[in-house]
Amino acid sequence: MKYIDEFRHADSVKRLAETIHTITQHTWTIMEVCGGQTHTIVRYGLDRLLPSAIEVIHGPGCPVCVTPIHMIDAACQIAKIPDVILCSFGDMLRVPGSEEDLLGVKAQGGDVRMMYSPLDAVALAHAHPDRHIVCFAVGFETTAPAQAMAVLQAHEKQLTNFSVLVAHVLVPPAMEAILDSSSNRVQGFLAAGHVCTIMGYEAYEPIAKRYQVPIVVTGFEPVDILEGVYMVIQQLETARHEVENQYTRSVQRSGNLEAQRVVNKVFETSDRIWRGIGELPHSGLILRESYRDYDAMQRFGHLMKSKNSHHTDDSECQSGLVLQGQLKPSECAAFGTQCTPDHPLGAPMVSSEGACAAYYRYRK
Ligand code: SF4
Incomplete structure (x- = not known):
C-alpha cells in the first residue's frame, strides 16, 4: 500500500539504524511527543535498534491521558x-x-x-x-x-x-513546560506529524530558538521515526537547533x-x-x-456536584511522570500488577495512544 509499505520496509529501517550509529558521537536524550509515535517505537522495537548513547523518552502526546x-x-x-x-x-x-x-x-x-x-x-x-x-x-x-x-x-x-x-489541548505549551522543568532531560523533539498537518510548524520555531533544541516534524511509520531521529541527532551532533520537516508528504510549514x-x-x-x-x-x-x-x-x-473541584489523581498512578518522560511505564511499581488494561489505575494504561498500554501490549 502506497505510503505504508515503503515506510515499513525492513531494509530501509536497518539502513537508517546503521546510519544513526555512524553519526552518533555523544549521548543524547530525545522525546517523541505523540502517543501514536510511542506505539510505533515500542511495537517495532525502534529504540532497541539505536545506539545505547541515544535514549528515547515518551512525551505527553496522548490526549485521552492528559484530559x-x-x-x-x-x-x-x-x-x-x-x-x-x-x-x-x-x-x-x-x-x-x-x-x-x-x-x-x-x-x-x-x-x-x-x-x-x-x-x-x-x-x-x-x-x-x-x-x-x-x-x-x-x-x-x-x-x-x-x-x-x-x-x-x-x-x-x-x-x-x-x-x-x-x-x-494544544501541543506547543506542553513542550515548553517540559523544557522549562528543572528536571528536564529532553535535548531534541520528534514533533507530531498529524498536529503539524493542521497547524503547520511555525509555532515551533520560537521554541527551537529560545531553548536551543532541535525539533523535527515526524510521521508515524518505522522509517518516519528513524528518519526523524536521524535528523535530530544530525542537528545535535553539529550544534544546530532548527525546526525541520521529515513528514513532507503531509505537512507544510503553514499547515x-x-x-x-x-x-x-x-x-x-x-x-x-x-x-x-x-x-x-x-x-x-x-x-x-x-x-x-x-x-x-x-x-x-x-x-453538577463539585463542579469547581479539581480532583487530583490517585497517588498510586504515576502518569504525570510518565507523560513528562521522567519515568518509563515499566518503572512504575503498579505496572502489570495492580495496573493492567483490564484494571487500569491511570489513563495511559487504557488509551490506545497511552505509553503504559504500549509497554503492556508489546513489552510485558
Ligand atoms: S502503569 Fe498504570 S499506575 Fe503506572 S503510570 Fe501507567 S497508568 Fe499509572
Missing part, C-alpha cells in the same frame, strides 16, 4: 442527567475519573454513546430533538477542526439540543489554513489543567463568546 480528572467527572455527571445522550470517542469510556468511568455510568443506565466523529453527535441531535446531545470534545489540534465544524453545523441547523464539553480558520472562528485559547501535570498557560481551547450557548458546562454546570 483532567474533573472533566471526566463532569462527563460522568452529565451522562447521568435524564434525556441527555453523551457522545464520546471510545478511548475515553474506560478512563478512570475520581469515582467512576463513563462505561460504568453507561452500565448504570446513562446514555453514553461512542462516536467516530463529532459530526455524528450533530446528526444525533438532529434526529432526536427531544434529547440533549453532549459531545465530549477531547484531543489535540488534530481533532479540533472536526469539533469546530460540529459547532458550526449545529449553529447553522439552529439546533438548541446540542452542546460540547470542551477538553481540547492547513482552512482548518485553522474554522478552529479560530469557534475556539480561543485558555489555560488548561493537564492530568498528572497541572495547569499550563494557554494550553487549551474554549468556545468563543459567540458560541458559548453550546458550552455544556455553562448549560449543565449548575446541576
